[in-house]
Amino acid sequence: MTLPQEIIRRKRDGRRLSPEDIAEFAEGLASGSWSEGQVASLAMAIFLNGMDRTETVALTLAMRDSGKVLDWAALPGPVTDKHSTGGVGDNVSLMLAPIVAAAGAYVPMISGRGLGHTGGTLDKMESIAGYRSQPSQEDFEQALRTAGCAIIGQTSDLAPADRRLYAVRDVTATVESIPLITASILSKKLAAGLQSLVLDVKSGNGAFMATRRDAEALAKSLVEVAEGAGLSASALITDMNEPLATAAGNAVELLNAADFLTGKSRDQRLEKVTLALASEMLVKSGLAQDADQALDIARRVLDGGEAAERFGRMVRALGGPADFIDKAKKYLPSAPLQVPVYAAMEGYVGRIDTRGLGLAVVELGGGRRKPEDAVDHAVGLTRLLPVGTQVRRGEPLAIVHARSEGDAENAAENVRRAYEIVEGRPQLQEPVLKKITAEAS
Structure with a gap:
């Protein structure tokens, strides 16, 4: 020793x-x-x-093996998942898991909470009264068998070495290390017993990896190390220079996801990213021969209602209301104040400070400054105008959902500062920027 x-x-x-x-x-x-x-x-x-690749693979495997490793060999289909590096209005997981499950895969999605300016999938799911985000292993397995997907939090026996290392990194200015980020993400995914993984690495002013170069470096590291550890993986670089959904917060993003699944409304950029990731997951899982076939399958189960039905099954299996997907608004908390934020001039939305919008949600109480902070699930922002939208003076840029007039006023000012209105229509950026594979990395 x-x-x-x-x-x-x-x-x-x-x-x-x-x-x-x-x-x-x-x-x-x-x-x-x-x-x-x-x-x-x-x-x-x-x-x-x-650390070089060999060292990072060794660290990933060692942290995986520091606790329990799940085994899904008895399931009658491929086991897959997705990981996002985080953003604002990024509720993709809420739609993606049931879409892929409805197409025949199993998605044991072990998710995290929000920290900093980015939201957490687990916080969003906990907006549903009764939903058990920390179920027993037996209930987790039953939900996965019943719905094909289960969105839960990390249990204490999965990759405990990573949990301790991350806590130390968080207070010692060592978070932004690509080898340590890579090992942290992948050790938990490997412990979840996956057969394949698709990574959504964000780039832009609302992402942790703000530059395209840094995002690609992280994506390549994740794919190379995953493959080196025996996990089939690929990554998409996606744009986070504006919120992905038109909502940012917990309950408001969950309602946005329910509307997406049921077809009531679908934000265009959100739909493109969700279906691109679903397509990649289905190909990696062997459920589709190529991206075109996978996209057709994903659209079919989404438009046909099968994905919404799977989400409803998952919520019910984990303690939520049996009719949640049909009556989501009834079951989700709402803030007492909903205040429009008006544009001060006419023109086009030319740029959005996405991180600023995320921090506005945190200031409202919808995020955390410290890991132990409580989260207000009801507050947030909705009807966020995307880049390129024409706006007239006095028209709303967004709606603030707040607990008090003071909170609403502060958030409204933050939203106004985050939006830049320009005279001419700006060039729009496609949300999916690049695919990273083991061969190309």
Whole structure:
């Protein structure tokens, strides 16, 4: 057994860590035998000196093996999932899981909570009264068998080494390390027992990876390391220079998703990204021969109502109302104030500070400043105008859903600052920018 300080010294000096070094680190994380100072020191050494692909694969597998690894061999279909690096108005998972499930796959979606300016899938699902986001293993398996998909939170026995490492990274300025981000994401997905994975890596002013170059670097790392760890994977680079949905918040995004699934309304950019990811998941799962066939399948189960029915089954199986998908508005909390934010001039929406809108939701109480903060599921923004929309002076840019007049006024000012109105119609950006595969990476 190697002393922790010797492992730290090797990486501090820019040397490569062996699989045995990395396994000892992961075991020390999970058991607590490595102190907080030692964990922080190695995290900083990795942040400064990096890890090559072999090291990152070893860290991913070691953190996966620090806890329970789920086994879905008894399921009669392929097991797949998607991971997004996070954005604003990004409720794709809520529609994607039931679409792919309705097409014949199983989607055990272990999701996270929002932190910073980005929303969390788990917070959105917890807007539904009675929904159990932390079910027993038996209930999780039953929901997956019943609906084909189950959106839940990370359990304490899945990749515990990653949970401790992330907590240390969060307070030591070592979050923005591509090897550590890669190992963190993939260790949890591998522990979930997946056979394939599709990654949605965001780029733009509302993304953690703001530049296209950084987003592609992370996507390539994720795909290469996933494949190196035995998990079939690909990634789409998608645009986050404006909110994906026309809603940002928890209950408001869930209502937006219910309207999408039932066909009541579908935001155009949101539909393009959702169907592109669904298509990629179906091809990776072997349920479609190519992207065109996969897209046809995804559209059929969406327009035919099968995807909505699967979402309803999942909600019911995990403790929510049996008729949620038909009466979503009835069951979701709503804020007492809904205040329009009016445009000060006429023109076109030329640019949106997407991060600013995300922070406006946080200020309303719909997000967290610290991991332990409570979230107000009712507040948020709706009817967000997309880039390129023509607007007249006095027309609404968005609707603020708030608890108090003071909160509404502050949020309205933040929304006005986030919108730039220009004279001429701007050129629009397609939401799906590039596909990254193992062959191309």
